Amino acid sequence: MSPAEAKTRIASLSSELKQHNYNYYVLAMPTIADFDFDKKLEELNALEKEFPEFLDPDSPTQKVGGDITKEFETVRHRWPMLSLGNTYNEQELLDFDQRIRKAIGDNFEYVCELKFDGLSMSLTYENGSLVRAVTRGDGIQGDDVTTNVRTINTVPKRLKHSGYPDQFEIRGEVFMHLKAFERLNNERLENGELQYANPRNFASGTIKMQDSAEVARRPLDCFMYFLYTEKLLFKTHWESLQAVKSWGFHTNENSRLCGTIEDVFKFITYWDKNRFGLSYDIDGIVIKVNSYAQQQELGFTAKSPRWAIAYKYKAEQVQTELLAVTYQVGRTGAVTPVANLKPVQLAGTTVKRATLHNADEIEKRLKLHEHDWVFVEKGGEIIPKIISVNLDKRDPSAKPIRYIAHCPVCGTALIRKEGEAASYCPNEEGCQPQIVGKMQHFISRKAMNIDGLGDETIETLYQNKFISHISDIYGLNAHSEELKKMGRFGEKSINNMLEGIEKSKTMPFEKVLFGLGIRYVGETVARKLAAHFKNIDNLAAASFDELITAEEIGERIALSILEYFSDEGHKAEIQKLKDYGLQFITVEKEVNLASEKLSGMSFIISGVFEKYSRDELKDIIEQNGGKILSSISAKLNYLVAGDNMGPAKLEKAQKLNIPIISDAELFKMIEII
Template sequence: MQPNQAKQKIEELTTELKQHTYNYYVLAMPTISDYEFDQKLEELSKLEKEFPEFLDADSPTQKVGGDITKEFVTVKHRWPMLSLGNTYNEQELIDFDQRIRKAIGDNFEYVCELKFDGLSMSLTYEDGKLARAVTRGDGTQGDEVTTNVRTIHTIPKKLAKGDYPPLFEIRGEVFMHLKAFERLNKERVDAGEVPYANPRNFASGTMKLQDSAEVARRPLDCFLYGLYTEKTLFKTHWESLEAVKSWGFHVDNHSRLVSDINGVLEFINHWDTERHNLSYDIDGIVIKVNNYSQQQELGFTAKSPRWAISYKFKAERVETELLAVTYQVGRTGAVVPVANLKPVLLAGTTVKRATLHNADEIMVRLQLHEHDTVFVEKGGEIIPKIISVNLDKRKPDAEPIKYITHCPACHTELLRQEGEAAFYCPNDEGCPPQIVGKMQHYIGRKAMNIDGLGDETINTLYNRNFIRHISDLYLLRAHTAELKQMDRFGEQSINNMLDGIDKSKEQPFEKVLFGLGIRYVGETVAKKLVAHFKTIDKLMAASVEELTAAEEIGGRIAQSIVDYFADESHREEIEKLKAAGLQFVAVEREVNLASDKLAGQNFIISGTFEKFSRDELKDIIEQNGGKILSSISAKLNYLVAGDNMGPAKLEKATKLNIPIISDEELLKLIG
């Protein structure tokens, strides 16, 4: 390759890899597999070695991780969080082993650990208490996410008495179990939100949330595997793992101490198969020289330790035939394409379908044709995904697959909103899967929780023309005689169903609002809206500007709410539900005043707090005579500020010279 060609290729790879790094670390939305990324990084590294005159100090080969997000305080690591060298084949592991033996001889051991597919985290403990949690970031500094990490139950906030040092760091991986991922992703789809591709992205996205209450709602876990202290306490890494386990830390029990490279290869081969039986994702094995003195002797490169390496499993990939593309309509109207495949065995299960996400996936990235031979992967994905097409096997006369233009259920022309990937069917009042899906959502446990009613019963009642809208559920008692004539509808089951429907009238406003199934209005958003607007009439009358003034309500959610209530049929449905006796007014709790020390004072609470939730601080203010405002204005007396407070609120409060106080200063105001 000529120097000018090499220069151009290096620049292209550098730009591409920087974007992929940003997608992975900052957005938590990678667009290529780890294997493809590592291959491109290796290609760039080789070119830079061959043409060192074009090596840039800011090259991806010289960096450990990604850039720092702006939402959190940036903290410099006491000890750099280096990345490990990666390999995908056994020969490179054998080469690694030979380099170790050449440097320190044959008398050493390896520790083999599972490589968890999550988010790297550094925890600092002072006098046995969790003082700080910081993400890896770029390896030298990361984002402080202490408030969010405190919600993870397996991370101790305070250690029992033990022989640990007064100050130490312990590092590990925050991750999400597969069952939790499936459940939470389903909730996102039900709320009309884009699902995460895999548990790692969900865990990473969760750690970047501003609201620690929402973080706590998403069950995360953490395995710890690295102890860092000013003075070396142990002779080996294995001893340190055993010690931190005794201190109360969650350490993975699958790690193994082995005497040579054969033990390493045996461990790898075992977990290449057995990983599919774990409740969480792993993407490889980490191999470390056990003895700390030998680690020091081996040293470091600029980017990674010479005494450790990461063996990464290739995502399992199979080849099969695309039989057809079909389309599913969700309750929010989103149309999701699904690839129907010739059945093939992948990662221990028979795969017949694969996700295609959206139109761009079909027509732009994959450029699918009818009966294409496709490569399917399941690595890191719960649902198998088509990675690419085997163009060598494409039939010459194969027609390109075109995304449908009309709803497969009701034939209404599909719409695609600007900036969104998905197409939607706008006929929410006449499209059967949307109607049924909304009613199934409405009766669900997290919404109205109606006993005696299930998804199959909703289907049956819809098909028999008993129900077309949610409000029709409250008219079913008038059809008791007709219901008794139906198969599998006994008198007791009918009574249980009708009693459950009647009891649902007692559910609070926020449950009803969530149950309506407004796009983007999930369980948490519904609670915020009810707390702010108090009544359905005020909510229906609110403008986009008034909606975004509510806590944590963004422009996309606000516009969705305005559009929903602009539809006359939706307003009519609300009136029918009111007439049926449902709750559309927030229940105001009776406040028992502890004092009147804050009487006449107006407050806003923003950010996250270590000792209190925002609801608890709100209660404290109201119980002492204070009032909570919904937005910053000249009427505000105090802004109670916690960690990660929104910069817009801070700027506005500063301009208006409003005193900004901490939760501790608030407590001082009331003595």
């Protein structure tokens, strides 16, 4: 391939993959199979390596993360990140307009922008390249989160075209699209993890994670909306917005230039009605005086600019009748109460149900009674939530609602573990939603990704007694003739399904482990466990102390794993899957030895390191002939300790008189030995 052809192909693949990322993360409507996406990404990566002169820092191949941040450095803002004055009513906005007119006269314009419900961010660029990303913090100084922000697709690492100053800052908002939030939150629910209340909290929690590789796997976006430069480049804020867009920044297309306060009110009214059709949350409108010269003339108060104000929308709230409380059973056995409501219009949709979370929500916070009239709010929440009860409309004879004691499906007595809010049905082998849910999870895209086999098909196969365990899926090829007689499946669909099942046997161990559906073992945890323990037998035999030596494995996850493998039924199921040929061993990558300076020595790495991730340190040890062990024992030669190492690991190492060294001492060993 000639350089010209490579350049064209790289640009085409980059554009196509970015669109697929948008379809998947933002629209939640993927138009390409994961396998095909990965193949295109591999092709792009290979071309960029062969023709590095065409590598774009914004290429889809560059959004990988991987650095571990021990702690976030505090950085002082060159220009303070001030907050805006807020108002919730039109009169205060009219007062703001009158103050502007008294100070600078009537000849001015406003720029109206959507007020995003996200995390404020300041980016610094030097010679067209991103050098620093800092959170708002207290407005004077914030946290340096550059490594994490570099993983956001819409944040340019290198600017396009020309015309930008050698050094400048640009402010914006990091946020998460609603469908991406809903999908990720549902995954947390399925894995028995605590859900985030709204996209802002999810985005904020993500941007402060220590592992940038995990940040890269979470789809964040960023709108930029204000430019700071040493020398004034533009006369107006509106001009600067058009300029930064041409440099490659993601700006919001819904900003408007308004000539009068009446135009501002029209803009506010329009988005009050239409904001729920956006793919992201907004909680108001920001109004700014357009001219920079007039902004300077108006100046600042101690806390906010006098030339800008935020009009905040009130979270829409409606009152409706509680018809009944029903209960849903998830694949992990968690029983979630749901409020069934008299249908009512809220935030552009008809609301019939609202989440109630758990027993404490029903009995302690809301103190719900039968047929209460309740106030329901959407606001920043995706799922409508009951805010409070209208006690004035409560029937004096109404009985309190009590959380159920038995599973609504199978009748088994529910259990609630100490320290947990949720109640569970322990009858995982006889409770239909758990049985079906586990199989649906196993075939899902994030797990075994079985083509030709969907949730509805799993439900149908279960109802017709073809499958009742995960392993039964791999025995379906023996029932192909019986499946044809059902009438539900055509020969082609059956063949596609059986081909997809056969193909899934090549999925790596980490995918199989995630697919097993062990409580609290999500996709990331499964990957860490597979890398640490190498195979299912090591994991099944691991003690509590051995489990918590693995990266990101805490007490709750360790206890869940121990409980899972103590069940003989689970062991039997794994054996059947082994017999069918599934992968229960991590395929070791080939290690190219740089030296044999650590030959015959064994290591465990624990804690967080400033310059390297644990995986990078493991690679360095193995490349110099050393061996990584899975648990602390008398056979261990060295414990490489970083910050925040678990006290149990430290105590055990000291008890066994195992030398504890830093990463610096490890590098010294490699240099000197």
